Every structure is written in structure tokens, then in C-alpha cells.
Amino acid sequence: PDVYEGGPAPIATYLASVSKVAMMALAVRFLLDTALLALPSVQMLLMVMATLSILIGNMLALRQSNLKRLLGYSSIAHMGYVLIVVVSIGAAADSVSSMYMAVYAFTSIGAFGVVTLMSSPYRLSGEADKLVYYQGLFWRRPVLTAVMTIMMLSLAGIPLTAGFITKLFAILAAVQGAQWFLAALIILGSAIGLFYYLRVMLTLFKRPKAYVEFDVVGHWGVRMGGLMVIAVTVLIIGFGILPNNMIEWAAFARIW
Template identity: 50%
Template sequence: MNFTISFSELMPLAPVMIVALTAVVVMILTSIKRNHNLIATTSVVGLNAAAILLIYTMYVGIAPNNVMGLFIVDPFAALYQVVILIAALACCTLSHAYIETYKDNREELYILMLASVAGAMLMVASTHYASFFISLELMSIPVYGLLAYTYQREKSLESGIKYLVLSATASAMMLMGMAYIYAYTGSLSFALEPTKLLFAFSQPAVVIGLGLIIFAVGFKLSLAPFHKWTPDVYAGAPAPIATFLATVAKVAMIGLFIRYALSSGMVIAGSLQMILAIIAVLSILVGNMLAVRQVNLKRILAYSSIAHFGYVIVALISTSPENFLTIPGFATYDTIGVYVITYTLTTIGAFGVVTLMSSPYNNNDEAESLADYRGLFWRRPILSATLTVMMLSLAGIPLTAGFIGKFLVIKNTVLTGHWFLAAMVIVGSGIGLYYYLRVMVVLYMTPPDTPRIDAEKHWGQKVGGIMVLGAAALVLLIGVYPDPVIQVARMAGFVISPELQQFVIGMLQQSMN
């Protein structure tokens, strides 16, 4: 058998190759001479080049390109790759200022980050269990090192070890689940298994396999009841890396899971919808209720992310056979795409403020306690306004991007008749309003005489500060004028396999008879 692959066949993956090549260049430059500014600039240039190429290909139009039967590059993959690159650029710029005073080697951080970004970009294009697992590990393994990078801080080292042990366990579960499904279907492709898979719930191998995969995905997305690692890892991680984990890693995982759930037809199976619904409701309730008790801003954002991905799963399961074919993206492409974009921008802004207030050697601690933000408005009014906008967006208050995302989730959930799930989104948003408002109240309280920790006086003139202000501006702009983002998300669909289309048509005909 001939396994020769021409360069032209790999060209659809050119943005990923640019990121990978940038990682190699950064590695070579680091070996020649350590220069933090040069390495950071090279990394940002490479990420920008990949993002510009992707945006250009989206503008001129993308025809789905199958690469080696492992990946498919289509508008869906392109949109999620752009979001991943934007988040990675934000993390790079935040890391530069954060780690500037670090007394050990700083350059390896960018190598790890670029390698993880390449894996994340491959994840959202995967259509095969082999590429699913390999790209997931390429994304995850560098994160272990990133979390523990400032290892002189005990919390950072603890964060890396916890994520290493638990993430490896989740990966083992996922690999075993894939093996069980392959044993029954005989295929490693997502799209070739729907008719076998949806009729095979009486088969113990398939049931166990799907359960293991869903549990592993639940861990990666920190969905309840697989969420226990999240607050500890977020709180212990360096602030820019917590941003990376909350955005790049989660966007890649949700993009991959959406493609898997829709390509395989799993999402329209009633029993699996029930399992996902239980996980979504638990995530919404557990994430919001546990966040109420927190006085640590990074832990609040960690629990908040659990609830937000519960909302995303609600949108995913608001798909019925009737609209699965006729309205591509009805409750999945449009709503989830918009929600992921708004969540990413808001999380970048919120964690960005934490990063600007922090340093690994600033009193040997980070600005993570709410007490550190008491009266911040009277010292740093613009920074406080930025954090206020992010809290309002996370709470889903009108005229912010977060409101648009939650509104679309509730709208599509109601239109598909999932009234209980819509009620849970509303209840969760109501609970979340309490702890988001509490953060905002702290900002405007009477300041302490001598603040324990503070942002630099000219934070807004640095690249990280400009990026945070840009994220705040986009959150407000999308909240006022969301049409362009909705249109971009609507175009980011992928083609369902003919086998699955025929299967769903057969389901509809049976239900009508």
C-alpha cells in the first residue's frame, strides 16, 4: 500500500504548519541566544501569520478538504481555529509582562504554548479517533509544563501535578472507550459509524465505550461531576496559563466534541441526550452554587466556567431529527459558535485583569483574593471598568456579548421544546448574578490605606493592557451589534455524511408512520 502524501494534500493544514514551524524557530533561537523580547515577538508574529491566513481563507470561502482521512478543513474548523489563535495571542501578550521579572528561563514557556496551540488547532479538524487522541495529547501534554512553569510557587507545581495525574486518567478512559467502540463498529472514523452506533445500545461494548468517552470529555471541559480539579488547578496556575486553559484548551475540546457528536449522529439519540442533559444540569447548578461561596477570584472564574460549558451542552442537545437536516446550525453551529466567541473574549478580559495585577514575584503571590481588588476603582478606574464589563458579560446582562450568547441558548432551547433545560439556564444565570455582582461591589468599596498588591501605573500602555482593553471593547460591541458574529457563526458549518442523512430521514419516516 502506498502511503505517499504530497505537499499539496497538506496545504489545507497550512495555518497549523505555520504554528508548528514557529515553535521550531523559537526553539532554535532559544538555543542560539536567550532573548525574551525576541522569542515573544517571534511567537506573536507566527500566531498572527496563521490567523491572517485563516481569516483570508474564510473570506474567500473554504471548500471542505479531507486530509489523509484524519482531518477535514472546513468553515467550522476554520472558525474555531481562529478563536484558538486569538486566545493564544492574548495569552502570549499577557505572559510577556507577567513573566518579565521571572528569575529563571522564560523562553521555554512560548515553545510549550505554541506546541499546545498546534494540537488544539488539529483537534477541531479531527474526524478520526486516531487524530482525536493524538491531537488531544499534543494539546494537553505541554499544558502540564505550562501550569507548573513558575515552580518556585508551591501552588503552581501542585497545579501541574494535579492536572497531570487527572488528565492522564481521563485520556486513558477516552482511549479505552475508543477501543470498545472500534471492537464493535470496526471503524475509527466518526462519520462511518452512525447506523451501527445508534442501534447498538444493547451492546455492552458500545455503551461502555461511549460512556468512557463522554466522561473523558466531561473532565476536559470540567463538567460536573468531573469538575473537582478545576478550581485547584486554576487557582494554582500562573494567571496567563489559567487563561490559556480556560480558553484555548476548552475551545478546542468543545469544537472536537461538537464535530464528534454531530458527525456520528450521537446527539440525536434519546438516551445519550438524557445523559448529556443530566451532565449539563449538574454543571449549571454545581458551578454556580459553589462559586457563591468563593472569595478567590480565580476560583470564582473556575466555577463560572463549569456553569458556562453546561450552557454550551444545553445548546448542543437542543437538536432534534427534524431540524438536524433542514437547518444546519439551528442550535449547534450558530448558538454554540456565538457562545464560544463571547465566552472566550470575556474570559480573556477577566483573567487579563488578574494577570495585570499579578506577577510570580510580586509579593510572591498573585492578585487572586477579592480583598486584593477592594477599592480598585479609586486607584485604577479604567482597569476596574474593564473587569466590571467582563463580570456583566459573564452574568449575561444586556448590552454585553454574554447576553447575546445566553439569549440564543435560551431561544433555541425553547424552540426545540426543551423547557426544563431553558429553565435551568435561567435559574443558573440568576444564581450567577449574585457572585458576579459581589465582585463588582468590591471594586467600588472604600480602598485600604496600603493595598497589598496593585497593577503597574502605566498598565494600559503595554501590549497586555491594550489587549485587555480591546477584549472589553469587543464585548461591548458584540453586545450592541451582534449581527456580524452571528453571521460568521452561521457560515461555520460542516457537511453531514450521506449515510447519516439517510439514517435520519429513515427515523423521520418511521416516526410519521
């Protein structure tokens, strides 16, 4: 989270999506291809790591007023959900963890992409990283608000988004592995996460401030960054409504 806050928004986007997912994918691939996962001590260690990641990540995210830090702590919790999948179903976790990390990467690109778009006209004067800068964004940028809202809904695992499908599969993986505590932990973590994701969404629809510190450039939707976040939004909604293609892709493909 400190790196996310201190680095430029485009760098934070890369760290939250490509970099984090790649490192997590390598770790999961290593665990699945070796005999380590069969060791009870390793399983217990991963369970402890998953529990701490979900609880600490979500609890610290609750306290954040900086949007990049909030998303950073949220990412810690999401990596905990992936660990639960690996612990619960072992070698069968390949496709589910691939799907989860791919959707998380797309959602992070969308969320941090909005921060980048809001910050790009003000490179020399700071970044739009504080939540207060987004107060009332809906009243002047409704489409951009819709993008950020959908990203928050997906991260929270709300139905009709790809995030709901992946979180549902994570819970089913824990149930399949008879890891009832871990299944309950996913539900608890999601419930905690809903509070701070909802706080972000409510801020977007509040009464706008008299003075606007940050705003996107005109016609942002036809620029490369704008097209990217819109495309990611379509994917998140599309996979949430019609998840079969995503499930089939995850069953036969690996992202690492």
C-alpha cells in the same frame, strides 16, 4: 478550579479560554458529526451533565473568595449552557455554540487578563487572586475596574454585552427544541450567577483598604497585556450593542 488557583495567571488564562474552548469544541463537533446525538440515552446523559454542570458550578462559585476559583467554577456552568444548546437543536447548534464559546473565550481572556496585570509586578511574592485584593480598585484604577466590570456583566448575561446575546440565543435554542426545563435552567443558573458576579463588582467599588497588596504597573494600558484586555472589552461591548456581525460570522464560520 484547583488548577486555575495553583497555576500562574497567564496559564489560567490559557486554560480558561483556548484550552477549555478547544476541548469543548471538539466534543461538540464529534456529537454533531456522528449519530450519537440521535440516541435518547445520549440526549438524556447530556441533559443530566448540563443540569449538574450549571447547578454545581454556580453553587460552588457562590462560596468562593478566590477570584480564579470563582471564574473556574463559573466556567463549568457556562459549558453546561453550551450542552443545552447541543441537546436542544442538534445539528443546528453549530453556529450558536460557536458564538457562545467564542464570546466566553474573549470574556475569560479579559477577566483573567486583569488578574494577570495585577499580579505581574509581584511574580516572586504571589498573585492577586483573592477577591479582597480588588477592594476599592475603582478609586485608583478606574479604567481597569471598568474592564473587569464589563467582563462580569458579560459573564452574567447583562444587556449591552456580548454575553447577553449568546445567553439569549441559548435560551431561544432551548425554546425552539421545546426543552422548557432546560430553558428555565439557563434562567435559574443565570440568576444564581448574578449573585457572585455582582459580589465581584461591588468589591471593586468598596471603600479602598489602607494598605494595597497588589496593583498594576503605571501606564498599564499601553503595554501588550493592557492593550489586549482593552481590545477584548471593546469587542464585548461592540458585539453587545451591534450583534449582527457576530451573528453573521457564527452562521458561516466554525471555530473548530
